[in-house]
Ligand SMILES: Nc1nc2c(ncn2[C@@H]2O[C@H](COP(=O)(O)OP(=O)(O)OP(=O)(O)O)[C@@H](O)[C@H]2O)c(=O)[nH]1
């Protein structure tokens with residue numbers, strides 16, 4: 001029997017499972033998964049690698065728009081992490097942009113095993129309009145969302161805490177939205193994120 005409580009260290013066992021262009025290729029919708037959404041180039045794939053303690057589990061790139069499919073990582077028979085295509089990169093052809101948008105929308109609306117979204121947001125910027133759309137969609141759907149204020153290595157300690165307080169303040173009407181400081185490259189907030197994701201995966205659906 002598989003356990004339905006996810007220990008944080010279990011996330012280190014994540015393995016690449018498949019990349020899906022089309023909903024028919026999605027992994028069977030059983031068990032529990034947490035998906036990483038967000039702007040192109042914000043650091044979704046880097047966050048997955050940091051949290052799973054893997055250098056190149058999810059492919060990262062300096063070229064925005066790298067992750068173009070929904071990528072499933074299997075933690076064990078019950079738990080998964082999912083890397084969603086990024087949004088907001090202007091150079092991606094409109095038709096492709098629309099295809100992703102539709103796919104991601106369908107994923108969010110239909111996926112029964114989805115327990116929460118993780119949304120990396122650059123800590124030096126305000127969340128973008130599509131970031132807010134996701135945050136508000138989650139609030140309306142009663143789906144937890146955990147915001148990683150990422151690339152926080154780029155800020156000094158004082159500015160970092162200021163960014164965290166501002167984010168928490170802007171989310172204070174949304175009980176299922178949480179935020180933390182994070183840096184994939186400098187190891188900031190990785191244990192905290194791993195713990196949070198394990199807790200979110202352990203919730204019953
Ligand atoms: N300084 C710093 N750079 C980071 C951090 N996280 C990611 N990066 C860099 O940001 C760039 C984009 O990272 P990715 O993880 O590929 O971003 P992504 O959101 O998966 O991008 P797409 O798949 O294109 O949507 C890479 O050059 C990373 O090295 C961080 O915490 N600090």
Ligand SMILES: [Mg+2]
Pocket residue numbers: 044045046059060066067083
């Ligand atoms: Mg990526």
